[in-house]
Amino acid sequence: MDIGKKNDIITVKIEDLSEDGSGIGRLDGYIWFIKDAVIGDTVEAKIMKTKKSYGFARLLQVLEPSDKRTEPLCPVARQCGGCQLQAMTYEEGLRFKENKVFNHLKRIGGFENLRFVDEEGSGEAAPGSRTIPFYRIMGMEDPWRYRNKAQVPFGLNRGGEIVTGFYAGRTHAIIEQEDCLLGAEENRRILAIIKNYMRENHISPYDEDTHRGLVRHALIRKGFRTGQLMVCLIINGRKLPAADKLVPALRELDGMTSISYCINTEQTNVILGREIVDLYGPGYITDYIGNVKYRISPQSFYQVNPRQTEKLYGTALEYAELTGTETVWDLYCGIGTISLFLAQKAARVCGVEVVPQAVADARANARLNGFDNVTFFEGKAEEVLPREFEENHIHADVIVVDPPRKGCDAACLDTIVKMAPRRVVYVSCDSATLARDLRYLCDRGYALEKVRCCDMFGWTGHVETAVCLTKPDAEQDMEVI
Ligand code: SAH
DSSP: OOOOOTTOEEEEEEEEEOTTSOEEEEETTEEEEETTOOTTOEEEEEEEEEOSSEEEEEEEEEEEOOTTBOOOSSTTHHHHOSOSOTTBOHHHHHHHHHHHHHHHHHHTTOOTTEEEESSSSTTOOOTTOOOEEEEEEEOOSSOSSOOSEEEEEEEEOTTSOEEEEEEOTTSSOEEEOSOOTTSOTHHHHHHHHHHHHHHHTTOOBOBTTTTBOSEEEEEEEEOTTTOOEEEEEEESSSOOTTHHHHHHHHHTSTTEEEEEEEEOOSSSSOOOOSEEEEEESSSOEEEEETTEEEEEOTTOOOOSOHHHHHHHHHHHHHHHTOOSOOEEEEESOTTTHHHHHHHTTSSEEEEEESOHHHHHHHHHHHHHTTOOSEEEEESOHHHHHHHHHHHHOOOOSEEEEOOOTTOOOHHHHHHHHHHOOSEEEEEESOHHHHHHHHHHHHTTTOEEEEEEEEOSSTTSSOOEEEEEEEOHHHHHHHHHO
């Protein structure tokens, strides 16, 4: 079979989408991956790289557009690469995401009885039937401007003017883009104020190649519920000159609450340095997810889409079915967002997290909200849980896990099985490892009860999922009692 060689032009009909949202087409059984092509398109593409059974080609032009195709709203969507799904409608993007999870659970997890359920409750499995409902994904009401955090690099363009934007591919060249459509409206004005201040005070942007120049990044955060704004300039130096010119200009914006700079003189890709100097305000902003209050400093982790986080963690809370008497473990708890949601309805919550700063933030958030029924353990879930189980004979009615992409460690899953909680709620950002871990638990006595996805990162290929597992024996025991 002659598949062609590098730089040849091919014409392909796109039939499917890959995990990362690239179009997939076939020619004589050979598979082509073509970024930015949409299911249903017929495209002309240039061959970039070929392997034995598949290859990659670059989209040149869409010959016949798919009815799922839409013009990306962002003018630099293709160059930026941050949004993989902007060439299709938001609805189609949602279908792509839930189908991905659905197929992983079937293929990798072997859950053949999953069925899409259109509305909450309708079509729910009848008692005794083994159908597992897969509820429709929770999409965003407005899929634009959902990110509460922006980290924007500064540089010079060819004409020597100060610009902000994003790094093109793997290079250090900055592509100018002042207004990412996923970010807050205010970002544009804040960046204009900073650039103006730099020009007027002869302050140079940082140059990664020479390690010279001062301003590296601007970190901007907004509390969507409170309207509070934070600006932190990350600088390659110990002092920000003419700060007295910058502060009043930024304070013209409604909601400006915290202005600071962060010292990072290292030659590194890590954005933030360790030391923060406050120029105005208390050093943090405040925001809410549900009824829980969070104090957010430049270094704190905080979910970037708080509205969808509330829906996802609200679903996790609903799946936990708490009555107020339970002991709940929240593994991989981060800054305790889920723990504090659970603490509103449980007798006791124990969180486990490996990053010390996140544990400190989690404890501070618990105090800030007056919860005295939460305890945080610092360490790896797969070490803390077995240790507490074997040495301190801890007990759990419900265990919630929200692991990173690689999923749960087997030692962690084994301990969950031994502890035999009535319910396990699994929140996941990677449906392949989710499917693997669910299979592990279901081979050891658990039953998959229901599944629901949530779109936290619209226009990107990422999708979050919450699932509920029950221990059938435990449920029956309960009913008998
Ligand atoms: N629900 C959390 C976010 C979870 S993200 C929140 O809203 O804050 C996954 C978390 O797992 C991260 O905070 C990461 O630091 C932590 N983590 C990664 N590996 C871990 C391990 N082996 N044991 C415990 N925590 C771990």
